[in-house]
Amino acid sequence: xxxxxxxxxxxxxxxxxxxxxxxxxxxxxxxxxxxxxxxxxxxxxxxxxxxxxxxxxxxxxxxxxxxxxxxxxxxxxxxxxxxxxxxxxxxxxxxxxxxxxxxxxxxxxxxxxxxxxxxxxxxxxxxxx
Numbered sequence: 531x532x533x534x535x536x537x538x539x540x541x542x543x544x545x546x547x548x549x550x551x552x553x554x555x556x557x558x559x560x561x562x563x564x565x566x567x568x569x570x571x572x573x574x575x576x577x578x579x580x581x582x583x584x585x586x587x588x589x590x591x592x593x594x595x596x597x598x599x600x601x602x603x604x605x606x607x608x609x610x611x612x613x614x615x616x617x618x619x620x621x622x623x624x625x626x627x628x629x630x631x632x633x634x635x636x637x638x639x640x641x642x643x644x645x646x647x648x649x650x651x652x653x654x655x656x657x658x659x
Contacts, residue, residue, distance in 0.1 A: 553649045554614065554625065561629060561638060562609035564601035570594040574643070574650040581656050593654075600656060604632035623649065628659070635659040 553572065560569035570590065577593040579586065581600050588596060606629060613626040625640040641653040 557625070557640065557649065558609060558611055558627065561627070562606060564606040566594055566598040566601060569597065572649050572651045574652055577651055578653040582658060597654065604634060606631045609638070620644065629656070
């Protein structure tokens with residue numbers, strides 16, 4: 531009986547969890563798998579992409595191509611999220627993680643703005659550890 535009460539209490543919390551939590555999970559999973567198609571769904575119209583020492587602002591399609599080329603050269607093995615945070619106004623969020631890819635460890639930085647409950651990636655960086 532206690533379990534039933536607990537489940538009934540917990541169910542509304544899970545059912546009404548923000549969709550943005552699912553977005554963060556999808557973004558992390560996409561990085562872990564090197565899935566550019568899923569990751570690029572979260573790109574804003576213009577994205578700052580930094581791969582090693584090459585950094586610039588790109589249109590969404592160009593940014594997708596650069597990240598795709600990175601994942602082709604450095605096949606992801608594991609990705610672990612190290613830190614995640616939200617701005618005071620809750621209008622932006624960041625994610626920092628470690629990506630092991632192609633025998634190299636990278637520190638991944640993502641900066642996102644939140645628009646209508648959805649994450650839009652503004653910046654993505656892949657720096658060698």
